[in-house]
Amino acid sequence: MKDAKKPQAIQIRDLLINPPLLLAPMAGLTHSALRRIMIDFGGVGLLSTEMLSAKSLPTENPRISPYLIRTEKESPLSYQLLTSTYKNIGRAIDALHALKADAVDLNMGCPSTAVGKFGAGVVLMERPEEARRIVAETRKRTALPLSAKIRLGSDADSGKLKTFCSMLEGEGVDMLTVHARFRHEPFGRNPRWAYIAEIKECIKIPVIANGGIFSAEDAEECLRISGADGLMLGRGAVIRPWLFAEIARTVYGVDVPEPMVSLPDVYTAFIEALNADYRPIYHLGRLKAFTHYLSRNYKFGHSLACKVQSSCSMDEARERAGTFFASSKQ
Numbered sequence: 001m002k003d004a005k006k007p008q009a010i011q012i013r014d015l016l017i018n019p020p021l022l023l024a025p026m027a028g029l030t031h032s033a034l035r036r037i038m039i040d041f042g043g044v045g046l047l048s049t050e051m052l053s054a055k056s057l058p059t060e061n062p063r064i065s066p067y068l069i070r071t072e073k074e075s076p077l078s079y080q081l082l083t084s085t086y087k088n089i090g091r092a093i094d095a096l097h098a099l100k101a102d103a104v105d106l107n108m109g110c111p112s113t114a115v116g117k118f119g120a121g122v123v124l125m126e127r128p129e130e131a132r133r134i135v136a137e138t139r140k141r142t143a144l145p146l147s148a149k150i151r152l153g154s155d156a157d158s159g160k161l162k163t164f165c166s167m168l169e170g171e172g173v174d175m176l177t178v179h180a181r182f183r184h185e186p187f188g189r190n191p192r193w194a195y196i197a198e199i200k201e202c203i204k205i206p207v208i209a210n211g212g213i214f215s216a217e218d219a220e221e222c223l224r225i226s227g228a229d230g231l232m233l234g235r236g237a238v239i240r241p242w243l244f245a246e247i248a249r250t251v252y253g254v255d256v257p258e259p260m261v262s263l264p265d266v267y268t269a270f271i272e273a274l275n276a277d278y279r280p281i282y283h284l285g286r287l288k289a290f291t292h293y294l295s296r297n298y299k300f301g302h303s304l305a306c307k308v309q310s311s312c313s314m315d316e317a318r319e320r321a322g323t324f325f326a327s328s329k330q
């Protein structure tokens, strides 16, 4: 097997992404509490918010909105916008400037039916003219680094996919992330990293590979097949928030401390972050979402996930998790 190409830091405008390891935007997951844990382990080149409705964003109060709470150490942080029309972009960008966003990402990959019904997410790949307007409007409104996140489209039409990617580049996107699955493909399906190599042939901007990276071995394999300039980690980094540090060390040779992991400590840090900055109404749902992934580190983790899932309060969830941790080996 050929050695994976190990890309260097990515520079887009005045943003240095070093190492080229990015956090995937994930609704209900990539909020401040989890981002703090990841950044403490190290190895993250660029953090992300979850998708933010461009229409609603200007009405959110950043001090209490669970989507916008952010601490100083969560840097650099990219904000992902979801919109079906360029008309929402102007005010959303004003809001992002006020929030001191480090970068802006446009969601053109979300396959959810609810999102698609409004013509947003991956449906924009079927609406290239509106997608073009959205990018052009965003580019006109901001000098911030601008990225787009796509899937491979609806079907195996490489020509259409490449035309779409070239359009994004031509309208001023600085970096492209490709979730290597078709529109309707579930997460369980193997990612199609080879398509990313094809995309790289037709555009010059950095291309980030996403989908199915759960270990340093996956990262090596993805880089080898895709030739991507960087990697974006989603579920793998929620299950193991130290995955960035692990890949940064072993794949990129970055000098990051070896992660010393205590799952109960990670869990406690997550709860403390929620308690410190989020209104109580937002605690339990986010704890359940995180537990669903963190529990996969245990052989009988489904028991932890079920116990927390059926809890009616944070106290109950915490007590049940404590009992599980006390009786389980990591």
Ligand SMILES: Cc1cc2nc3c(=O)[nH]c(=O)nc-3n(C[C@H](O)[C@H](O)[C@H](O)COP(=O)(O)O)c2cc1C
Pocket: 024, 025, 026, 027, 028, 029, 050, 051, 080, 107, 108, 109, 110, 149, 179, 210, 211, 212, 213, 232, 233, 234, 235, 236
């Ligand atoms: C719970 C969940 C929420 C997600 N929310 C978003 C989102 O807000 N915006 C987005 O572009 N992609 C979203 N995604 C897709 C991820 O960013 C990523 O593309 C996908 O999980 C594949 O990467 P992975 O295999 O590393 O998880 C979400 C995925 C999951 C599992």
